Amino acid sequence: MTDLIHLTDVEKSYVRGKERIAIFDKLSLRFEQGDFVAVMGPSGSGKTTLLNLLGGTDRPDKGAIEFEGQRIDKLSEGQLTAWRAANVGFIFQFYNLMPILTAAQNVELPLLLTRLSPARRRENVATALKVVGLEDRVRHRPREMSGGQQQRVAIARAIVADPKLLLCDEPTGDLDRATADEILSMLQVLNRDLGKTIVMVTHDAEAAKYAKRLLHLDKGRFDERELAA
Ligand code: ADP
Numbered sequence: 331m332t333d334l335i336h337l338t339d340v341e342k343s344y345v346r347g348k349e350r351i352a353i354f355d356k357l358s359l360r361f362e363q364g365d366f367v368a369v370m371g372p373s374g375s376g377k378t379t380l381l382n383l384l385g386g387t388d389r390p391d392k393g394a395i396e397f398e399g400q401r402i403d404k405l406s407e408g409q410l411t412a413w414r415a416a417n418v419g420f421i422f423q424f425y426n427l428m429p430i431l432t433a434a435q436n437v438e439l440p441l442l443l444t445r446l447s448p449a450r451r452r453e454n455v456a457t458a459l460k461v462v463g464l465e466d467r468v469r470h471r472p473r474e475m476s477g478g479q480q481q482r483v484a485i486a487r488a489i490v491a492d493p494k495l496l497l498c499d500e501p502t503g504d505l506d507r508a509t510a511d512e513i514l515s516m517l518q519v520l521n522r523d524l525g526k527t528i529v530m531v532t533h534d535a536e537a538a539k540y541a542k543r544l545l546h547l548d549k550g551r552f553d554e555r556e557l558a559a
């Protein structure tokens with residue numbers, strides 16, 4: 331398989347007051363096209379920071395991040411925003427939907443950054459909501475839906491621009507087991523049938539089983555772990 335993302339000698343630290351917190355030092359890591367990777371590790375180990383670097387919502391202090399051979403760490407803010415809109419979908423633990431917007435309007439949001447016509451936008455929104463099985467909740471607002479339904483709206487929003495990469499930060503952390511399994515099965519279908527490359531942070535060993543690979547992060551180092559059967 332070919333690499334989708336390649337991190338080389340990435341360094342990242344945060345400065346708070348007089349304190350400097352090193353997260354990654356000379357980190358090199360690759361993610362293949364079509365992979366589904368679970369990332370586990372203690373709280374504060376840098377899992378969210380990794381997703382932010384991969385998705386271009388944060389930048390490394392040093393080192394290179396390549397996406398399909400393109401240095402995304404070298405892009406200007408405007409170029410990075412456009413790159414992100416075309417290539418990356420984010421899915422969060424608490425869905426991050428806009429409460430005053432309907433399901434369809436939430437899903438349409440990322441498309442407002444593109445040049446698609448309103449008709450094409452409506453078409454893509456309808457397709458995305460269909461993929462997640464919410465055709466009958468188009469006009470519902472977040473508070474009128476269950477947690478699982480809200481997460482499905484968030485998944486529809488993440489895939490509406492047909493990005494290659496999905497970054498999921500504890501996507502089932504707020505859901506019961508049965509609903510979590512529904513959401514994870516949906517991510518598996520997006521990976522298997524639509525070829526989405528997925529990097530999913532999770533605390534849940536059961537959730538990790540849906541992935542193809544498991545990486546464990548601790549003290550700035552990643553190591554590959556066997557996925558439990
Ligand atoms: P995880 O997702 O594994 O719990 P994070 O990536 O969120 O960990 O955070 C890693 C470390 O970096 C933590 O110690 C956190 O406090 C610190 N950190 C994260 N973001 C910032 C920030 N914007 N400013 C300062 N420190 C941060």
Ligand code: MG
Nearest residue numbers: 377378379499
């Ligand atoms: Mg986190």
